Amino acid sequence: MASASSIRLADPGGIQLCRVLREDGSGLLKGKHGPLPDREQLETIYRAMLTTRLLDDRMLKLQRQGRVAFVGTASGLEAAIHGSAAAFDEEDWVFSALREGGAAVQRGMALYDYVAHMFGNDDDTAKGRQMPNHFQCPEVHFPSWSSVIGTQLPHAVGAALAMKQRGEKRVVCAYSGDGATSSNGFHAALNFAGVMKAPVVFVVIDNGWAISVPSAKQTAARSYGSKGKAYGVAGFDVDGNDPLACYQEVRKAVDRARAGEGPSLIALRSYRLGGHSSSDDPSRYRNPEEFEYWSKRDPLLRFERYLEAEGLLDEAKREKWVLEIQTQIAAAVEKAEAVGPPKLETLVEDVYEQPPRYLTRQVVEALRIVAEKGEADGVAGKFPL
Numbered sequence: 001m002a003s004a005s006s007i008r009l010a011d012p013g014g015i016q017l018c019r020v021l022r023e024d025g026s027g028l029l030k031g032k033h034g035p036l037p038d039r040e041q042l043e044t045i046y047r048a049m050l051t052t053r054l055l056d057d058r059m060l061k062l063q064r065q066g067r068v069a070f071v072g073t074a075s076g077l078e079a080a081i082h083g084s085a086a087a088f089d090e091e092d093w094v095f096s097a098l099r100e101g102g103a104a105v106q107r108g109m110a111l112y113d114y115v116a117h118m119f120g121n122d123d124d125t126a127k128g129r130q131m132p133n134h135f136q137c138p139e140v141h142f143p144s145w146s147s148v149i150g151t152q153l154p155h156a157v158g159a160a161l162a163m164k165q166r167g168e169k170r171v172v173c174a175y176s177g178d179g180a181t182s183s184n185g186f187h188a189a190l191n192f193a194g195v196m197k198a199p200v201v202f203v204v205i206d207n208g209w210a211i212s213v214p215s216a217k218q219t220a221a222r223s224y225g226s227k228g229k230a231y232g233v234a235g236f237d238v239d240g241n242d243p244l245a246c247y248q249e250v251r252k253a254v255d256r257a258r259a260g261e262g263p264s265l266i267a268l269r270s271y272r273l274g275g276h277s278s279s280d281d282p283s284r285y286r287n288p289e290e291f292e293y294w295s296k297r298d299p300l301l302r303f304e305r306y307l308e309a310e311g312l313l314d315e316a317k318r319e320k321w322v323l324e325i326q327t328q329i330a331a332a333v334e335k336a337e338a339v340g341p342p343k344l345e346t347l348v349e350d351v352y353e354q355p356p357r358y359l360t361r362q363v364v365e366a367l368r369i370v371a372e373k374g375e376a377d378g379v380a381g382k383f384p385l
């Protein structure tokens, strides 16, 4: 039996969250709002949210069938991810963590490339060397994540400082989770960014949990937004299930960074509806009532309600889009599955301009063994993580 405290855990006790959209999605809250998405952006954000939800659903099924090795879903976080991603321009760079791959698609990464990476096939931009769900797309300025929590943050600040030094007007988006705020990388990144006024926006997606550690127990700080203060970085706490508030606060931070006013930390309060990953069983540590509480606050439903009230969406249009996206995903899966794994020769590419002789020798030896004995047994469905 769940106690009220589980809800309090999930709902930040007494922290004022910046919010634009009413909780039931029926319209905007009264008051003066900052920059908001125009009609075209509203549609882009919604389609991106829907795409992420449908991709997650399909990828998780493929994982359960042993066809994809690993998935880290973003279900429940779509407003936080896509509302914030919409606030950056094409020339900006996005350093992500595990769950923001949909932002690369929103920025123009082909759906096929997303799926090819999930399969780690010969078309995978990571050449099958990453775990799935570690997307990279140079064309949309989306570098790969390393899986080591928080390491993308100093990288993001380094990139932002390089842009500043070159006199470019680009801004960097640095995503992380609530758990990552306890990492060395978070401290180093915020400190450097604050001191050197790097044009970077730290977007912390507080999804309630870091695997089995609740976000309320991750820090003794009053809120995640307040963590910026000691570094001289402007910090804000935002309702992460409100795509308009996410866009608004991140957009203001982007504008400040572009104007040379330095970094900001925007904490988006949301909830991970799925498990930590396809290897996790959240029922081992999470209260079912907490899940109930947050599924009633599904950001997709809330945004749909708003778009309907604005005359931008109706059931027929929604169904058409769902079908369209599902068809695209199905075609991408079919194509990706037909492509074999990356060629063995690619194993030592990209790291050295001229691979050292001992590595080249190992590849030659591996190719000889495969030619003689064939490929090793498949490991489908046995991924250990």
Ligand SMILES: Cc1ncc(C[n+]2csc(CCOP(=O)(O)OP(=O)(O)O)c2C)c(N)n1
Pocket: 098, 099, 147, 148, 149, 176, 177, 178, 179, 180, 181, 207, 209, 210, 211, 272, 276
């Ligand atoms: C340095 C390091 N420590 C521990 C881990 C194991 N680990 C993987 S994900 C994770 C939790 C991350 O939580 P959070 O930052 O809140 O992101 P979320 O998964 O909730 O999106 C941990 C501890 C890791 N990958 N790297």
Ligand SMILES: [Mg+2]
Pocket: 177, 178, 179, 205, 206, 207, 208, 209, 210, 211
């Ligand atoms: Mg988390």
